[in-house]
Amino acid sequence: MSLTAKDKKMVKAFWAKVAGKAEDIGCDALSRMLVVYPQTKTYFSHWKDLSPGSAPVRKHGGTIMGGIGLAVASIDDISAGLLALSELHAFQLRVDPANFKILSHNILVVLAVMFPNEFNPEAHVAMDKFLAAVGRALSEKYR
């Protein structure tokens, strides 16, 4: 399920509309993930405060969305663009790749919450495919 030219165009156009709120999106998505999928908290045992909207959650949400932005910019070769991030996740963070799908779902929920009109079915399918491609790229170096 690779990204078609139409998908890439849609993702870039949609990202242009929402990128201004990237930190809010990341903060909300991460907050939701930690509440709705409590097993994901196991990766953040070193944080003082895992509650929705807390300082570490907001900061890390912004970091994650920076990675998403990088993927958008590298959309013609996401694996190459995210090589360093893949190595980070594979060898240091060792986040189980199943969690990429979980976070992707929560990003989609936040896009629906924050941009109900722009996040129409066509945008939804493009973003879902894109986030799946990002997850695959991040998983590349795992084994």
Add this chain to the structure above:
Amino acid sequence: MVDWTDAEKSTISAVWGKVDINEVGPLALARVLIVYPWTQRYFGSFGDVSTPAAIMGNPKVAAHGKVVCGALDKAVKNMGNILATYKSLSETHANKLFVDPENFRVLADVLTIVVAAKFGASFTPEIQATWQKFMKVVVAAMGSRYF
């Protein structure tokens, strides 16, 4: 089988109470067919599903969306006994309709997104958690008669 706190029960009822089945059902099913086009395999008799516009305007898709949401209403009204409530529906999907139960997970995720779009920020992380627990139970019940 499933423990529902009073808070969870009232959250589900409150969310469902604000959902218009006739609006959300069609929107959710259409979105499933658009975002996961292989799901169209079950709807060969529905006519034109060739483009997102065709799907969104298709009256059979809309009608079936209402049927599906109507069935969810039964779950909301029988939260203590969703497994029994969905026994024959599960059997029908398994043995007559031959629907891959993965589709129940897919529909649940899309329904969550459609509900989130309707509610906006009032669909808080805590409400989302309770709603997704409910979806998880419904999905498990729908898959329970597949052997």
